[in-house]
Amino acid sequence: MNTLIHDSIFEAARRTPDAAALAYGARRCSYADLAGLVASVALLLREQGLAPGTRVAVYMEKRIENVAAMFGAAAAGCVFVPVNPLLKPEQVAYILADCNVRLLATTADRLASLAPALAACPDLETVLLAEADAQGAPGTALRTLAWNAVTACAAGAFDPTAARRIDADMAAILYTSGSTGAPKGVVLSHRNLVAGAASVASYLDLRASDRILSVLPLSFDYGLSQLTTAFLRGASVVLMNYLFPKDIVAMVASERITVLAAVPPLWNALARLEWPAGCSLRFITNSGGAMPPVTVEALRGRLPSTQIFLMYGLTEAFRSTYLPPSELERRPGSMGKAIPNAEVLVVRPDGSLCDDDEPGELVHRGALVAMGYWNDPERTAQRFRPAPGREAGLPLPELAVWSGDTVRRDSEGYLYFIGRSDEMIKVSGYRISPTEIESVVQATGLVLEAAAFGVDDGQLGQAIALVAQVPDPDAFDPAALLAECRRRLPAYMVPAPDLVKLQGDGLPRNPNGKIDRKLLRQTLYTEAQATP
Numbered sequence: 001m002n003t004l005i006h007d008s009i010f011e012a013a014r015r016t017p018d019a020a021a022l023a024y025g026a027r028r029c030s031y032a033d034l035a036g037l038v039a040s041v042a043l044l045l046r047e048q049g050l051a052p053g054t055r056v057a058v059y060m061e062k063r064i065e066n067v068a069a070m071f072g073a074a075a076a077g078c079v080f081v082p083v084n085p086l087l088k089p090e091q092v093a094y095i096l097a098d099c100n101v102r103l104l105a106t107t108a109d110r111l112a113s114l115a116p117a118l119a120a121c122p123d124l125e126t127v128l129l130a131e132a133d134a135q136g137a138p139g140t141a142l143r144t145l146a147w148n149a150v151t152a153c154a155a156g157a158f159d160p161t162a163a164r165r166i167d168a169d170m171a172a173i174l175y176t177s178g179s180t181g182a183p184k185g186v187v188l189s190h191r192n193l194v195a196g197a198a199s200v201a202s203y204l205d206l207r208a209s210d211r212i213l214s215v216l217p218l219s220f221d222y223g224l225s226q227l228t229t230a231f232l233r234g235a236s237v238v239l240m241n242y243l244f245p246k247d248i249v250a251m252v253a254s255e256r257i258t259v260l261a262a263v264p265p266l267w268n269a270l271a272r273l274e275w276p277a278g279c280s281l282r283f284i285t286n287s288g289g290a291m292p293p294v295t296v297e298a299l300r301g302r303l304p305s306t307q308i309f310l311m312y313g314l315t316e317a318f319r320s321t322y323l324p325p326s327e328l329e330r331r332p333g334s335m336g337k338a339i340p341n342a343e344v345l346v347v348r349p350d351g352s353l354c355d356d357d358e359p360g361e362l363v364h365r366g367a368l369v370a371m372g373y374w375n376d377p378e379r380t381a382q383r384f385r386p387a388p389g390r391e392a393g394l395p396l397p398e399l400a401v402w403s404g405d406t407v408r409r410d411s412e413g414y415l416y417f418i419g420r421s422d423e424m425i426k427v428s429g430y431r432i433s434p435t436e437i438e439s440v441v442q443a444t445g446l447v448l449e450a451a452a453f454g455v456d457d458g459q460l461g462q463a464i465a466l467v468a469q470v471p472d473p474d475a476f477d478p479a480a481l482l483a484e485c486r487r488r489l490p491a492y493m494v495p496a497p498d499l500v501k502l503q504g505d506g507l508p509r510n511p512n513g514k515i516d517r518k519l520l521r522q523t524l525y526t527e528a529q530a531t532p
Contacts, residue, residue, distance in 0.1 A: 003167040005193040006075040008231040010035050010160070019208070020236040023255065024064050031234065034068065039158035040150045041072020047153070048126055050102060052077035052163045053170060057101040059083040059092055059110060062218060062239040065130035065147060067227060069105035070172075070218070072150075074190075077163025079170045081185070082219040085110075086490035091183070093117035095175050096124055099185050099374050103127070108134040115140050167191040173374050174221055176315045177424065177433040185374035186221075186315045195367035196318040197228035199340045203322055204259075204283065204309060208234040211280075212259040215240050215248055215266070220429070221315045222287050226261055235259075245269040249276075256280045263288035263429030264295070265460045271298035283307035283325070288429025289461040290417060293332055300328075310336065312417065315431075316383060316401045317364040320344050321415055334414045335407070342366035345400075346409045351388045356411045359418050363388060365400040423517055425454035426461050430492050434517065437485075437493055441468065444484040446476075451507050453517040455499065455524065465499035467520050473502040499524070 002008050012019065013035035022029040029037075045056065056073035058080060060066050066082075073080040081099055083092055092114060096104065100123040106114070107130045118124060118140055126143045127136065128150070136144030171193055173185040200206075212230050214237050216223030230237045238255050242248050245266065252260060253276050260281055262270065267286055284299070284306055291310060299308060308328060312335040313319040321344055323336030338344040346360040347353060354360035365387040372380035387400035406418040425432040437452040447468040454462035470476045478500045485494045501524065508516040 002194055002232065004074065004165060004190045005171050005197075005228060006038060006071045008194075008197070008228070009038055009071060012231060012234040016208070016234055019234055020211075021231070022064050022067060022237055022239060024062070024239040027064060029064050034064075036155040037064070037068035037150070038072045038075050039155035040153040041068050042075035043153040043155070043158055044128070044145070044150050045073060045076040045078060045103065046162065048103065050076060050078055052165060054078045054103070055081050055099045055101045055173065056103045056105065057081040057083055057096055057099075058218075059085065059087075059104060059106045059114075060130055061085050061107075061241045062214060063130065064239070065105070066218060067239075068150070069128065069130075074171050075158070075160065077165050077169075079173060081173045081175070082217075082224065083175070084217050084219040084490070086217070086492070088488055088490065089114045089117040090488070091490075093120045095183065095185070096121040098183075099173050105130065107131065111136070111140075111144075118142070165190065167194065170371065172224075174219065174224070174315055177431050177436055182436070183433075184376055184379060187371040187374050188318075189371055192318065192368055192370055193228055194232075195341060196225065197232045199342065199368070200225060200319060201229045201232050202340050203324075204229070204285070206230070206233045206235060206259070210235040210258045210282065211256060212237045212261075213240060213248070213251060213255065213257040214238065215242055216261060216263070216429075220288075221318050222261060222263075222313065222429070225318070226259075246273055249273050252279065252281060258282040259284070261285045261287070263461075264291045265428040267291055267299065268295050268459050271295045271302065273302075275302045279303055279306065281306040283309060285309045285311060287311040287313050287319070289426055290333075290335070292458065296328065310334075312336070312415075314364075314401065314403055314405075316370045316403075317342070317366075318368045318370075320362065320364045320403075323414075327414070331414055333416055334410075335417050336415065337413055342368055344415065345388060346407055346415070347388050347402075353389060354409070357408050359406050359408050362403040362405045362407045362415070363400050364403065365398065369399060369401050423453065425452070425464055427454070427457075427464060427492050428460055432464070432493055437464065437466070437489070437495070440488050441466065441481070441485065444481065444488070446470070446481050446484065449507055451515045451517055451520055452495065453521050455521065463496040463499055464493070465501070465521070465524055466495035467501045467503065467507060467524070469506055470502050470504065473504050476502055478502060 013031040017032035021031045021034040056078045058069045070080040103126045105128040128145045132148045134146045167190040171190040172188045175183045307325040310323040312321045321336040345363040347363045384399045386397035434452040438450045441450040449469040457463040
């Protein structure tokens, strides 16, 4: 029985050692090869004196070393922290410092760009580079190991019981934007990850014969899930760092891909492309936002033999609902029912359950509920609260995730998304804090004050609008501000050029003294309607 997240790799290697586990470019890695790499990474980390529970960050593009580092850290009893490769050095340094990372696995070029920011990471001691003979970055006093230090470790010497861990222990921390600006680390246990993989593999009917194309970041719970579900069933994953949507179509054909997961903006683009006749895709999945009905219909037309699974999830509970392909026509706009081994409730503000078709907050309970936010009891207490409707005789409360999302349930139990109660912006599947953007914009020194908010966008889900107060709007060059944003922020967090508005007076406030983003959004919409 697999109880720890890395167990599935070793079990697949025992069962089908020669089966394909990973592909990256021309490189191929069997389950026996992958198990050996994971064991060698675990041995190396133990040799470095990393105690169980120590955080190990992985900051690199998708490649075989990335996967080996994450699962090797878990096998060593450590906690892996996948970092989005799109993040800028200051953002990466914040994550490393926030969860006290001791060892960072990265590449030589990324280390060189990170070096100036690593002074803010006092707990970081060691860097493991993905290249065989790479050297350390000048100007850092960190111990630097090349990948040949991993391959030098004899995998056969690995003892999985040396670091005694159970399924309730931490396995990973995934960072996602927080409503107050600073990213928050969602702590996941081995039980969370294993239960999530089992649930998803079950309702998708994932098979050992499946070939999964990994196009989503592995720092994204949806992207990480493709690895955990594949390894559970002994399926194969093709790692891809794509440039254009057409590259994905070509890769599906050349690698005979049967499973593809993406977020709505990417599906919008893929739905406009020509797909080869007799496409190998058995099913596709969507999460990270609602897929527009027109995109669903376009994909059904282009991929007539491919099943479409629409899903809803949040990092704090990984996945909550799915809509079976058979219900697409009958229930347009539905986010489906609860996934196996989870209960999804619709709750009033007083904690009582809503009636049919009555809007309420989505509350998720079950084995997938995360352990909370790293080192943040206040925000943890806001989002992780006792599950409603529990028996009064139970002295210890069961914690559930209160999502902040408003939904309704119809008479047959199918859920429909209504809206969010917070101010988070969702672009291309990424949840983005407006205050995180605002703090970066104001740090440029070019503006006096700034407010960011999301506006509906047919391709991205939402686009980022920015209203900034500047001393002289007529003399200010918005291109200079956007250039600074591109230098300091990943592309998905940069405001849309046509949605940047400059003004000389202060920004409006609500009664609590906070920036009134709702009013700014309404003003922007009104002005857009009045513009010929």
